[in-house]
Amino acid sequence: MIALDWGTSSLRGWLLDPDGRVLVQDRSAHGIMRLPEGGFPAAFEALTRNWDRTLPAIACGMVGSAQGWREVPYLLCPSGPDALAGALDRAGPLAIVPGLRCGDAQPEVMRGEETQILGTLAMRPELRDRSLLVLPGTHSKWARVENGRILDFATAMTGELFAVLREHSILGRPARGAEPAGADESGQAFRRGFDAAQAATDGIAPLLFSARTLVLTGQVAAAASLDYLSGLLIGDELRARLRDWQAQGRPPVALIGDPALCRRYATALGWLGVPEPPVIEDAALDGLRRIAVAAGLLEPDANGSKGAKA
Amino acid sequence: MIALDWGTSSLRGWLLDPDGRVLVQDRSAHGIMRLPEGGFPAAFEALTRNWDRTLPAIACGMVGSAQGWREVPYLLCPSGPDALAGALDRAGPLAIVPGLRCGDAQPEVMRGEETQILGTLAMRPELRDRSLLVLPGTHSKWARVENGRILDFATAMTGELFAVLREHSILGRPARGAEPAGADESGQAFRRGFDAAQAATDGIAPLLFSARTLVLTGQVAAAASLDYLSGLLIGDELRARLRDWQAQGRPPVALIGDPALCRRYATALGWLGVPEPPVIEDAALDGLRRIAVAAGLLEPDANGSKGAKA
Numbered sequence: 001m002i003a004l005d006w007g008t009s010s011l012r013g014w015l016l017d018p019d020g021r022v023l024v025q026d027r028s029a030h031g032i033m034r035l036p037e038g039g040f041p042a043a044f045e046a047l048t049r050n051w052d053r054t055l056p057a058i059a060c061g062m063v064g065s066a067q068g069w070r071e072v073p074y075l076l077c078p079s080g081p082d083a084l085a086g087a088l089d090r091a092g093p094l095a096i097v098p099g100l101r102c103g104d105a106q107p108e109v110m111r112g113e114e115t116q117i118l119g120t121l122a123m124r125p126e127l128r129d130r131s132l133l134v135l136p137g138t139h140s141k142w143a144r145v146e147n148g149r150i151l152d153f154a155t156a157m158t159g160e161l162f163a164v165l166r167e168h169s170i171l172g173r174p175a176r177g178a179e180p181a182g183a184d185e186s187g188q189a190f191r192r193g194f195d196a197a198q199a200a201t202d203g204i205a206p207l208l209f210s211a212r213t214l215v216l217t218g219q220v221a222a223a224a225s226l227d228y229l230s231g232l233l234i235g236d237e238l239r240a241r242l243r244d245w246q247a248q249g250r251p252p253v254a255l256i257g258d259p260a261l262c263r264r265y266a267t268a269l270g271w272l273g274v275p276e277p278p279v280i281e282d283a284a285l286d287g288l289r290r291i292a293v294a295a296g297l298l299e300p301d302a303n304g305s306k307g308a309k310a
Numbered sequence: 311m312i313a314l315d316w317g318t319s320s321l322r323g324w325l326l327d328p329d330g331r332v333l334v335q336d337r338s339a340h341g342i343m344r345l346p347e348g349g350f351p352a353a354f355e356a357l358t359r360n361w362d363r364t365l366p367a368i369a370c371g372m373v374g375s376a377q378g379w380r381e382v383p384y385l386l387c388p389s390g391p392d393a394l395a396g397a398l399d400r401a402g403p404l405a406i407v408p409g410l411r412c413g414d415a416q417p418e419v420m421r422g423e424e425t426q427i428l429g430t431l432a433m434r435p436e437l438r439d440r441s442l443l444v445l446p447g448t449h450s451k452w453a454r455v456e457n458g459r460i461l462d463f464a465t466a467m468t469g470e471l472f473a474v475l476r477e478h479s480i481l482g483r484p485a486r487g488a489e490p491a492g493a494d495e496s497g498q499a500f501r502r503g504f505d506a507a508q509a510a511t512d513g514i515a516p517l518l519f520s521a522r523t524l525v526l527t528g529q530v531a532a533a534a535s536l537d538y539l540s541g542l543l544i545g546d547e548l549r550a551r552l553r554d555w556q557a558q559g560r561p562p563v564a565l566i567g568d569p570a571l572c573r574r575y576a577t578a579l580g581w582l583g584v585p586e587p588p589v590i591e592d593a594a595l596d597g598l599r600r601i602a603v604a605a606g607l608l609e610p611d612a613n614g615s616k617g618a619k620a
Binding site: 066101103105106107108109139154155156157158160161164165167168169170196200202203204205206207208209210213214216217219233236237239240241243 | 416418471510512523529
């Protein structure tokens, strides 16, 4: 089988044997917003040019969005491997995993993260019964898991908000003129921002300007001001998302994604009393395998864990 | 006397007679970030080239900041006309009005708005005893007034936040491809965003992504999505800043600044039960006059209200 994780800015692919073991893997920069001439088919053929393309292929991510190869409607939460496998869009050469949606007046959507979450649950059975899975990033996702299914989830635009404020607002200006790295080696500025967010009863907006005034008044070094801002934004995200965590019986928390960013979140989660969460760096392939098994594209016991052939 | 309102992106000046009446007025694009060759002195001389430059001159705004002509330290709140006049920096050809500062762990600063506030109080005696003055904009200021002095104030980065999200984030994308104007003629999208912000117990950050998902799910038209976002941000600003307004005995509210933006705020304030606030478009000159009188640069009863000479 061929498995693809096809996002906005990159494309990754794996050639698997019937037991789910990786025979070959490859990647390209042909994300859906950076396609070569020839579009989606050309990008697919370039990546798999040495592979047997008569094999079934499955893909997750933005490839199923309105800007993707084919738009695949969101599936409603709660949803698990069987529901996602049943809703695979098989209209083209690739079977595409649908994204998920929950909420109504304030709808939430994801594409690709649902597969990473299922991959995490496949690798970590102890998270299946009940857990809170966090995927930090441009648009962080917080998913509640129950009985192996994604119950619901919420999005925090923390990464994008930080990036636009750093690059384009007055808050990024002091750090642009300062020594770039190591300004907050002790983590003091990050912690100060985090603490300010915990004390805020009105969320982040009334606090943002303090990332400027604390520099103006000499309380935070210019070069550390972005660490303060990062602490504010991540602190606010955690405060809002963990509000009901105690009341819900403190379900186990796990982090999925870039290890450096996950470590930053793990530190901040610790300040709020969350036990050291496991960090899962790469869960897309395991999720694609899990859905493929549910869809009958791989052997029922295929999990790739029997040791790689190649 | 010569009076100048010298901000980041523009410079305005007035030549006044001893009674404070306007003899001539002029403006230029020489804000402190757009100076001509020759810097501050050249910009000052260009604007006042036909005026008597031996007259005393007074200026407010960013001209007193670290990036200005001379840095004038912030004065601490509470503060009124006498304190500001006493702290005028007279070290150069221009007397510069200091900015104000309040707070400590979360400091707040302003430069120029203090003068507009004093101008407003000069024009509207009914606001002097006790009021809440709102200056919407890039960095909105909310100042509490008591006994003719500025008690304290808070900043909301609403205008800048809206601009960077519109120009540089995924939230601005749907509207960039859509018909620009008139998409929210009924104001429905703005109102929907406003209402969502009132219902939010965790502030704006957890809500931002809804400006995208409501478009994806067809609940808000792409062209109206920025009106929804504007409603979210202004709604959140008002919710946070008016939290204690009832408990404080509903002091009168007034708006100072761009009339179109003030009207948008006035509408939203009305939804929260605030009686129709007066809108003061231009209060800098009146504030400069008021401080100049307190500093002995103009006659004690100079207010420019005796009818213009010219």
